[in-house]
Amino acid sequence: MKLTEAEWQIMNVLWEGWPATTRQVADRLPDEINWAYTTIKTMLTRLADKHVVKETKKGSIGIYTPLLTRQDARRIALKSLANQAFDGSAKSLVMHLLEQDNPDSDELTEINKAISEYVKKRGAK
Amino acid sequence: MKLTEAEWQIMNVLWEGWPATTRQVADRLPDEINWAYTTIKTMLTRLADKHVVKETKKGSIGIYTPLLTRQDARRIALKSLANQAFDGSAKSLVMHLLEQDNPDSDELTEINKAISEYVKKRGAK
DNA sequence: GCTATTCTACTACAAATGTAGAAAGCGTCA
DNA sequence: TGACGCTTTCTACATTTGTAGTAGAATAGC
Structure with a gap:
């Protein structure tokens, strides 16, 4: 469950405030990031497929909640970097x-x- | 010049002993890694394209030397992880x-x- | 109820990454 | 000098990643 760079962006937002809709994530992404709404939606769907977030529905609207904690994501990333680059x-x-x-x-x-x-x-x- | 996982494997070997031929890299890769000779050759060629290593020829045989230092590769990787995952x-x-x-x-x-x-x-x- | 807006679902597609085979060239030893 | 083995070069191909468009469904405001 290692996150990619783009996934980190999304998750960083989600960890700051969840549950959140796609729209909310879009609004809260840092200004430097200019992704189409559907790009963010796609990312969230993929993250749900990977069980990194959970998608629930309120009516037809998707609401996303982290399943992977930031702690764990960090642990995994550090572990992986240590293995790969620091023996x-x-x-x-x-x-x-x-x-x-x-x-x-x-x-x-x-x-x-x-x-x-x-x-x-x-x-x- | 961020390295990918597979590239780290190759570079880790190269940093331990260089210059080295494809064959030497192949022989020195950790046992768990079972890549075809041509896979390693492909990686080295790509690393040369990216100027991460330099390829010189002894006759028709390629000899590879790191251009990027391990120090720098580590710095870059840590910097990137810090940005992405640790604000x-x-x-x-x-x-x-x-x-x-x-x-x-x-x-x-x-x-x-x-x-x-x-x-x-x-x-x- | 009808229209404007917003979402979702599906599809697409280029670039990067991981992995390797085929064919042709070269060096060496018998 | 020919055959064998190693090397290079080129090509290939599946998967993952980044990014987004389109069309149809849902919703909200009038």
Whole structure:
């Protein structure tokens, strides 16, 4: 149940507010995305076929609810990336992030912040 | 220049030892992968078309060298995943890894180890 | 009830991806 | 120098992904 790029777009919207109709998804997609209404409908139908969302009907109108959680989708994507690109090692994935020599970015700072928070929390438990 | 899954397989082998011929790549692919020789050749040709590898000829035999580094491929893949699934935030990606409630896995332990190492190193500088 | 609008269902189609066969070329060893 | 085996080149084809049009059904407003 790995999602494609376009599917992520749809699901990101759906996870933010569900259940939702095709129209609602269309309205909530980021501005940069200019898909025809039927494109979105097609995606939702396909996602339903794959059991990533559930389609129920209110009258003749389809209403969509995520079945796959965002958590799980993320887990799956990370797992897959780790396997494919980091020899299966989440550790090595994290190390890569930590060791990026990209000093002009705030990413590292952000990650460091995350780690500090985490270390703190871990300590607190 | 994002790599597909099959391309990662090939490139993982190539990064381990290059330059390499199609035959060498074929021999070094993991056992679980049973691709026809020509499949591998096709992939290498396509990777050359995309300038991910360079093909040179020794006589009529093609010899392949990575152009894209593993580092860069990883960076690109992580960036893309962060954008698509973590709202562009590497921090949130790391947090996800840290907060997985998957106690039966060694992953967390491994990640913690990575972080400790990193924190130590960071301290040392 | 009739019309304008909105949805759904179905179909389509190009590009990318995964996978490989056929045929022809070349190198090598007997 | 011929046959065998490996290599390349070209072609092929199914599937998945991205994207959308058309036609007919449902609905809502007048």
